[in-house]
Amino acid sequence: MTAAIEASGLGKKYGRHWALSDCTLSIPVGRVVGLVGPNGAGKTTLLNLATGMLAPSSGTIRVLGGAPGSGPGQLAKVGYVAQDAPIYAGLSVADHLRLGAHMNPGWDMALAAGRIRQLGLALKQKAGTLSGGQRAQLALTLAIAKRPELLILDEPIASLDPLARREFLQVLMETTAESEVSVVMSSHLVADLERISEYLVVLVDSRVQLAGQVDELLASHQLLTGARRDPATLPASQRVISASHTDRQSTILVRSDEPVLDPSWSVDQIDLEDLVLAYMGQARTSRPDVSDEFGTKILEEKR
Amino acid sequence: MMWVTWRQFRPQAVTAAAVLGLAAVLLAVTAPHLVDLYNSAGFNACHAACGHVASNFLTAIGSPYRAMFEAFIVVMYLVPTLVGIFWGAPLIARELETGTHRLAWNQSVSRTRWTAIKLGLIGLCAIATAGLLSLMISWWASPIDSAMNFGQPNSGSGFPRINPLVFATRGVAPLGYAAFAFALGVTAGVLIRKTLPAMAVTLAIFAAVQFLVPNFVRPHLIPPVQVTAPLNAYDASELMIGVPGNHMTVVGNFSQPGVWLLSNQTITPTGQPFTGPAGPACQGNSSPNACNDWVNSLHLRQLVSYQPASRFWPLQFIETGIYLGLAAGLGLLCVWSIRRRRS
Numbered sequence: 001m002t003a004a005i006e007a008s009g010l011g012k013k014y015g016r017h018w019a020l021s022d023c024t025l026s027i028p029v030g031r032v033v034g035l036v037g038p039n040g041a042g043k044t045t046l047l048n049l050a051t052g053m054l055a056p057s058s059g060t061i062r063v064l065g066g067a068p069g070s071g072p073g074q075l076a077k078v079g080y081v082a083q084d085a086p087i088y089a090g091l092s093v094a095d096h097l098r099l100g101a102h103m104n105p106g107w108d109m110a111l112a113a114g115r116i117r118q119l120g121l122a123l124k125q126k127a128g129t130l131s132g133g134q135r136a137q138l139a140l141t142l143a144i145a146k147r148p149e150l151l152i153l154d155e156p157i158a159s160l161d162p163l164a165r166r167e168f169l170q171v172l173m174e175t176t177a178e179s180e181v182s183v184v185m186s187s188h189l190v191a192d193l194e195r196i197s198e199y200l201v202v203l204v205d206s207r208v209q210l211a212g213q214v215d216e217l218l219a220s221h222q223l224l225t226g227a228r229r230d231p232a233t234l235p236a237s238q239r240v241i242s243a244s245h246t247d248r249q250s251t252i253l254v255r256s257d258e259p260v261l262d263p264s265w266s267v268d269q270i271d272l273e274d275l276v277l278a279y280m281g282q283a284r285t286s287r288p289d290v291s292d293e294f295g296t297k298i299l300e301e302k303r
Numbered sequence: 304m305m306w307v308t309w310r311q312f313r314p315q316a317v318t319a320a321a322v323l324g325l326a327a328v329l330l331a332v333t334a335p336h337l338v339d340l341y342n343s344a345g346f347n348a349c350h351a352a353c354g355h356v357a358s359n360f361l362t363a364i365g366s367p368y369r370a371m372f373e374a375f376i377v378v379m380y381l382v383p384t385l386v387g388i389f390w391g392a393p394l395i396a397r398e399l400e401t402g403t404h405r406l407a408w409n410q411s412v413s414r415t416r417w418t419a420i421k422l423g424l425i426g427l428c429a430i431a432t433a434g435l436l437s438l439m440i441s442w443w444a445s446p447i448d449s450a451m452n453f454g455q456p457n458s459g460s461g462f463p464r465i466n467p468l469v470f471a472t473r474g475v476a477p478l479g480y481a482a483f484a485f486a487l488g489v490t491a492g493v494l495i496r497k498t499l500p501a502m503a504v505t506l507a508i509f510a511a512v513q514f515l516v517p518n519f520v521r522p523h524l525i526p527p528v529q530v531t532a533p534l535n536a537y538d539a540s541e542l543m544i545g546v547p548g549n550h551m552t553v554v555g556n557f558s559q560p561g562v563w564l565l566s567n568q569t570i571t572p573t574g575q576p577f578t579g580p581a582g583p584a585c586q587g588n589s590s591p592n593a594c595n596d597w598v599n600s601l602h603l604r605q606l607v608s609y610q611p612a613s614r615f616w617p618l619q620f621i622e623t624g625i626y627l628g629l630a631a632g633l634g635l636l637c638v639w640s641i642r643r644r645r646s
Contacts, residue, residue, distance in 0.1 A: 051409060054645045069408075076411035086402040088311070095310060102306045103410035139406070146411065 002065040004029045004150050004182045005050050009059030012045050019045040021206050023059070027184065027199065029149070032176055034193030034214075035186040036276055037203035043186040044083055046203065047154045050184070051080045064149055076106055079143030079181075083154040085136045089128030093121050096138060097145075104146040112145035115171070133164025137171065144175050151175075153185040157192055169196055190273040200272070202279050209279045214272060221275055224252045224265040242278040253278050304412050304420045312425055315390055319432045326378070326436060330443040333371065340364055341446035354560065357453035364447070372447050375440045379472030380513075382436055383480035386429045387509050391488015392501040394421060395641070399496045418641045422634045426485050433481030441473045448473070452561035452612060465563040465615045467517035474619040479626030484509050486633035493637050493644075516622070522565050524621045527608045534569055534605045536598035544581045544594075551579030553598060555605030561612035568606045577603050 003026045010023040020042040027033050037043050048054040049061050052069015066074040087096060093116060101107045116123065119137050121130070127138060136156050143151055153172075157165045173196055176183055187193050193200065200217060202210040210217065221241070228250045231240045238254040245251075253270060254260070260267050270278075309316075344360035346353060361369075395418070398404040408414055441448075452463045464473050471480065487509055492501040534555045536542065541554035553569045569577045583589070584597035610618065 053405060053408070072411050072413050072416075075409060075413070078409070080405070080409040082402065082405035082409070084402065086404075086406045088403055088406070089401070091310065099307050099310070100410070103304060103407075103412045105411055142406070143409075 002029065003027055003062070004031075004033070005061065005063055005184065007046075007049075007059065007061045010046075010049065010056055010061050011058040012042075012049060012054060013057040018057075018206050020049070020203075021058075023208050025201065025208060025211060027182075027201070027211075029064070029182045030180060031182055031199045032172075032196050033182070033184045033199040033201065034190075034197030035184060035201045035203060036190055036193055037186075037188065038280060039188050041188075041203045042206040043188075043203055044154055045206075047080075047152050047184070047186060050152055051078060053082075072105075076104060076146065077149045079146055079148035079151045081136070081139045081143045081151075081153045081156050084159070085139035085156060087127045087130075087135055087138055087142075090126065092124050092126055093130075093138060094123040096127060096142060097123075100142050100145055106147040108145045108147050111147075112141055115141045115144070119167075119171075131164075133160045133167065136160060136164070136168055140168065140171060144181075147179075148181060151181050151183045151185075153183065155186050155188070158187065165192065172196060190276045194272050200276070202276055204280050209282070210276075217275065218269065218272065220257055221253060221255050221270050222260050223268040223270045223274075224250075224254060224260060225268065226250060226265045229264075242282055304416060305424065308421050308424045312390075312428070316428060319428065323432065323435055323439075326375075327439055329371075330439050333368070334443050337364065337368060337443070337446050341450070344450075346450075353453040357450040360450045361447070368447070372444055375444065376469065376472045379437065379440060379477055382433050383429075383477060383484040384506065384509055384513075386432065386481050387484030387488040387505045388502045390425055390429060391485040391490075392492045392505045393498045394425065394489050394492060395637070396492030396496055396498045396501045399492075400498055414641050414644075415638055418638045419634075422486070422489060422637060426482055426630070426634070429481040429485040430478045433477040434475070437473065437475070437477040444473075463561040463563070463612060465561070465610060465612055465618070467521070467563070470521075470563075470615075470618070471513070471517065474616065475623045476619050476626075479623035479630070480513070482630035483512075483626040483633075486630040486637070489637050490633045490640075493640050520625075521618060521622060522563075522610065524618055525610065525614055527565050527610055530605075530607045530609075532605050532607075534598075534603040536595035539598075542594070542598070544585050545579065549580040551577070551581040551585065553577060553603065555607075557605070557607050557609075559609070559611075563610040565608040565610065566606075567608075570604050570606050572602050572604070577601070 005025060005027040007023050007025040010025075011021045012019045023042075023046065035043050035046065045054065049056055050063050050068055052067070052074075061068060063074070064077050066077070068078075069075060088099075091099070097109065097112050097116065100112060101109055115137075119134065119141075121134055121138065127135065130138060136159075140153070140156065143153075157168050160168060169192075172183065172185070175181060176196075183196075185193065185196070198214055200210070200212065200214050201208060226249070228245055228248055229252075231243045231250070231252055234240060234252070234254065237258055238256040238260065241253040241255055243250060243252040253275075340363055341360060344363065345356050346360075349356045395404070398407060407417060448464045448469070451469070462469050464470060470476065484505070488501065488505040491504045491508070492498065495501045495504060532555070534553065536553065538556045539553055540556045541552065543552040545551065554567055555569060557564060557567050571577050581594075582597045585594035
């Protein structure tokens with residue numbers, strides 16, 4: 001089956017600075033994929049590469065089997081809500097729907113009008129006077145109603161208040177439940193993605209640190225607590241992601257595909273947020289070449 | 304895509320329609336009176352020397368029509384400039400500035416098509432606006448233009464339509480200017496990405512082109528007519544002697560009406576420009592006749608270079624073609640640049 005996004009050695013350089021480097025990914029279709037990472041990690045760069053708004057400096061990227069932004073057919077397959085949800089401030093909500101209808105052969109006006117009605121937006125209202133949440137919803141409606149196979153959302157809820165966030169995610173979940181659309185959504189907050197993501201990509205310092213199905217990621221990581229111990233003494237099958245120590249006690253996050261049987265440890269499951277934070281912290285503290293090697297290994301382990 | 308372009312352009316289109324409507328009313332209301340004045344001026348009776356009839360008519364029309372004539376020349380200069388600044392420059396620069404290009408370019412329309420339709424549709428509106436206005440003004444001003452054609456070149460009543468001041472405001476040339484100014488504005492916007500600087504650059508470049516073309520390009524679009532004739536000092540339109548007498552300027556009379564005079568030089572029998580020195584006959588208290596006789600004894604010749612009135616339309620079409628060609632080239636540059644634009 002064609003991957004939603006397939007990247008190989010993908011990199012993007014601005015001047016001498018790499019905004020994204022050596023990114024190798026294969027995101028399967030039919031999932032809701034969360035792309036998480038701190039601000040400036042390269043999330044927007046990756047998504048812009050996937051929509052053809054940027055051209056790669058190195059490597060390749062295929063989206064639904066095609067070159068990003070390569071023509072009307074490819075554009076029709078991908079719905080994109082860019083960062084800050086751009087809309088035409090001077091046009092009304094109704095004008096935006098007509099714009100969508102005139103610019104997309106697959107436009108579903110019933111769907112678009114239904115969403116707008118459900119959101120309680122006035123058709124005649126100028127888009128420039130909408131609240132941040134309404135604006136994001138309008139941009140999402142435009143992207144959904146073109147009936148794409150892949151929906152790419154770049155930090156769509158970063159600037160929204162908690163209620164608007166919830167409503168936005170609600171609409172998104174309804175959409176994915178109703179249709180076969182794949183979704184890739186970025187955020188710098190794990191909490192935003194936790195409820196809807198089945199697949200997670202963690203991007204830190206322009207590199208992919210972790211990628212995989214959320215349940216598999218959770219199952220393969222254990223938090224070990226016990227008497228103070230040097231992490232280097234752990235068996236080779238348990239890779240240390242992070243470790244913290246008090247005078248008497250060690251807390252170590254390991255990645256292991258086998259259960260941890262050592263009775264001296266108390267073994268706990270880790271939640272997604274802590275897992276992501278551990279990887280972010282690891283990327284920060286380790287030297288780039290180390291994290292690179294590690295990131296590559298993680299990717300190799302993936303299906 | 305046509306609808307989208309039209310919807311975004313609607314406010315500007317309404318403004319243009321209002322301006323055209325206002326001009327049409329103003330011109331239609333005053334035109335019959337102007338035609339009456341022309342018909343009663345006596346052009347039918349004059350066959351050879353209509354210069355006096357023409358200058359009488361131009362006096363008779365009075366200052367309001369004279370002011371309108373001049374005001375509409377200004378309007379015709381402004382229209383292409385404003386089209387470039389307010390239709391061209393913001394067209395794509397504003398999208399890039401506000402980020403809406405990220406919305407537009409992710410609909411199921413290729414960027415090439417998006418750009419081509421925007422350029423084509425609004426470019427046609429620009430051409431139509433300038434064309435209609437030029438048509439109305441050329442029609443309204445035709446009595447004045449034809450009277451001006453009888454006037455002496457470079458005199459107060461001598462602004463025939465081939466004269467650069469009027470040329471740019473008549474016929475088909477304004478279509479070319481509007482198309483070029485629009486394409487120039489769009490290109491500046493695409494390359495600079497900021498609306499205000501793009502507007503300023505558009506204004507600067509268009510003004511420069513509108514200055515350079517009539518002064519350095521248009522005179523040579525068709526090789527000018529050159530006439531050499533013996534200079535008669537009694538007939539000269541200008542005879543000036545510098546104070547010490549070592550410098551002297553003589554300009555021969557050139558009275559062919561309706562032409563665009565490019566140069567009127569006085570040359571010596573060997574072909575050098577004549578600059579003096581003035582002979583004793585032209586210095587001190589000697590009589591003007593003695594000076595004239597002395598000048599005639601030098602056998603100076605008058606070298607005149609001009610574009611005759613009959614070349615108005617050939618020059619119009621050539622220049623319009625050049626501007627339309629430039630506009631098309633800039634349009635292609637825009638399409639190419641937007642295809643390649645990343646983010």
